[in-house]
Amino acid sequence: MKKSKILATVVALMLVAALFVGCSGTPAASESPSTEASTEASESASAAASESASDGGAASTGAKKIGASLQNMSNPYFIEVANGIEAKCKELGWEVTVVDANYDVAKQVSDVENFLAQGMDGLFICPIDANALTSVVDKAKAEGIPVVAQAQLVPNADAQLTIDEYTYGAAIGEQAAAWINEKLDGKANVLIISQDNVEDVVRRGDGIEETIQKLCPEATIVARQAGDSPDAAMTVTENTLQAHPEVNVIACVNDSSALGANEAIKGMNFSQDVLDNFYVGGADATEEAVAKIKDTSNVIRSTIDITPAKYGSMGVEKLKEYMENGVPSEQEVIYYETTPVWQGDLVDGAFKPAA
Numbered sequence: 001m002k003k004s005k006i007l008a009t010v011v012a013l014m015l016v017a018a019l020f021v022g023c024s025g026t027p028a029a030s031e032s033p034s035t036e037a038s039t040e041a042s043e044s045a046s047a048a049a050s051e052s053a054s055d056g057g058a059a060s061t062g063a064k065k066i067g068a069s070l071q072n073m074s075n076p077y078f079i080e081v082a083n084g085i086e087a088k089c090k091e092l093g094w095e096v097t098v099v100d101a102n103y104d105v106a107k108q109v110s111d112v113e114n115f116l117a118q119g120m121d122g123l124f125i126c127p128i129d130a131n132a133l134t135s136v137v138d139k140a141k142a143e144g145i146p147v148v149a150q151a152q153l154v155p156n157a158d159a160q161l162t163i164d165e166y167t168y169g170a171a172i173g174e175q176a177a178a179w180i181n182e183k184l185d186g187k188a189n190v191l192i193i194s195q196d197n198v199e200d201v202v203r204r205g206d207g208i209e210e211t212i213q214k215l216c217p218e219a220t221i222v223a224r225q226a227g228d229s230p231d232a233a234m235t236v237t238e239n240t241l242q243a244h245p246e247v248n249v250i251a252c253v254n255d256s257s258a259l260g261a262n263e264a265i266k267g268m269n270f271s272q273d274v275l276d277n278f279y280v281g282g283a284d285a286t287e288e289a290v291a292k293i294k295d296t297s298n299v300i301r302s303t304i305d306i307t308p309a310k311y312g313s314m315g316v317e318k319l320k321e322y323m324e325n326g327v328p329s330e331q332e333v334i335y336y337e338t339t340p341v342w343q344g345d346l347v348d349g350a351f352k353p354a355a
Contacts, residue, residue: 084312169207
């Protein structure tokens with residue numbers, strides 16, 4: 001009877017072992033942990049990963065969520081910045097949400113606050129008003145979220161991808177002045193289409209205006225008005241030329257306004273002689289503007305290449321660097337490289353835009 005009990009016990013143990021092997025598909029270890037211990041270990045690892053992610057530590061190599069707030073998506077420049085951000089995030093396997101502030105300061109602050117509530121791991125901001133964003137940026141930094149600002153300044157961001165606004169405006173002014181001196185014998189009636197609705201960009205308009213006055217003392221600045229989207233610039237151009245039909249040079253703060261000015265001029269039925277000598281100049285070398293400049297039926301004669309998509313991508317790279325290695329003790333500032341581009345450079349192939 002005792003032997004029967006022992007035999008029954010052995011058989012039962014063999015059946016249990018076979019069932020375990022069949023379910024697991026691998027041989028059981030001689031000292032495998034219990035189910036309870038395995039569950040506890042899994043929960044502990046999950047908690048550790050969550051904690052590490054919140055610290056920007058070892059979990060930083062995983063998929064991240066990035067929030068990007070851009071000034072105005074009707075501006076081709078910011079469209080290309082967004083393209084650069086999205087392409088780099090796709091390459092990294094990250095999620096990205098791009099929102100359009102539409103030149104509304106309160107909306108931009110609210111959008112960034114929403115990013116924090118949504119648990120974004122990094123922020124990319126093209127600010128309308130830097131001072132309005134300092135508090136929410138401080139809050140992000142206190143939560144361990146790196147912040148990159150692009151184009152205009154945010155004084156407490158971890159990194160700044162930017163350009164000196166006055167110097168950029170002076171470069172735009174130099175191109176306009178070269179046309180005035182070479183094509184118009186130093187005399188012109190000039191409309192400046194600015195971005196004076198954005199505080200930091202006022203200096204760019206100053207650079208345009210003062211450089212033209214310095215290099216072309218016989219030129220007249222007829223008007224300076226904000227209008228940095230294509231639609232706004234078209235309206236400014238139409239209204240100004242109705243009041244001042246003598247205008248023959250339009251120096252624009254960016255390609256977005258140059259595109260609008262170009263369309264307005266083309267719709268005004270000027271003689272071919274007037275069109276041949278008319279100058280519209282922009283800046284940023286956006287894809288749309290470059291295509292228009294290359295077509296000599298248009299009056300946009302020049303732009304300045306600052307590769308907006310490149311710096312969108314670079315901003316994401318900086319966020320990745322800060323998540324993995326920590327943020328710098330002082331703000332990192334990276335200035336754009338600039339390349340003047342003339343219509344002739346595009347027509348004859350001397351300048352080839354970045355792919």
